[in-house]
Amino acid sequence: xxxxxxxxxxxxxxxxxxxxxxxxxxxxxxxxxxxxxxxxxxxxxxxxxxxxxxxxxxxxxxxxxxxxxxxxxxxxxxxxxxxxxxxxxxxxxxxxxxxxxxxxxxxxx
Amino acid sequence: xxxxxxxxxxxxxxxxxxxxxxxxxxxxxxxxxxxxxxxxxxxxxxxxxxxxxxxxxxxxxxxxxxxxxxxxxxxxxxxxxxxxxxxxxxxxxxxxxxxxxxxxxxxxxxxxxx
Numbered sequence: 630x631x632x633x634x635x636x637x638x639x640x641x642x643x644x645x646x647x648x649x650x651x652x653x654x655x656x657x658x659x660x661x662x663x664x665x666x667x668x669x670x671x672x673x674x675x676x677x678x679x680x681x682x683x684x685x686x687x688x689x690x691x692x693x694x695x696x697x698x699x700x701x702x703x704x705x706x707x708x709x710x711x712x713x714x715x716x717x718x719x720x721x722x723x724x725x726x727x728x729x730x731x732x733x734x735x736x737x738x
Numbered sequence: 739x740x741x742x743x744x745x746x747x748x749x750x751x752x753x754x755x756x757x758x759x760x761x762x763x764x765x766x767x768x769x770x771x772x773x774x775x776x777x778x779x780x781x782x783x784x785x786x787x788x789x790x791x792x793x794x795x796x797x798x799x800x801x802x803x804x805x806x807x808x809x810x811x812x813x814x815x816x817x818x819x820x821x822x823x824x825x826x827x828x829x830x831x832x833x834x835x836x837x838x839x840x841x842x843x844x845x846x847x848x849x850x851x852x
Contacts, residue, residue: 662840669829669848670845670846671843671844671845671846672782672831673843674843677840716782724835725784725787726772726784726841728782728784729781730780730781731780731781
């Protein structure tokens, strides 16, 4: 079956770094997405990885290891506005997104 | 990036009435549109996938007669919740993509059924 696993909740301190892990099992693989979702809003796109390695985009970076079925989202210099849910989603062979349940990130001052 | 709009953003209706939600791709042709439902503090649940000009493919457990989906053009898909009941109250989100490219999400529609 297809499955995406990520932690339910994480807490971090403003200004610090946090890494949100995601493991995936999909029927075929066409990439791994990370989305940010604030409460009551639709998800917004953060990153897309299809090749192994690290993609850096400002304070956010995303890593993919296809052999391990593993990805992480790295958030640096955390700000209070980064408090949100972070959704990991794998794109399967039919180009359908398989969603994780999301990781709620709580930022403390 | 591409823009997807949804209308209305919020709707409150009485039990037994039907509600139509529109999803539009504003600057690209959406060959495929997706409808999701999200309960509080839960992840997105895919309801159905629709390709322009053909019938929607519904996920297991989603009643196709209750959630009518129409994808009549490359820029518009509609979801009609028929005979709505309080348990249908939820956040409905559409997304659209052009061929096998990235999905772009609409802002969502908050439905409250009294």
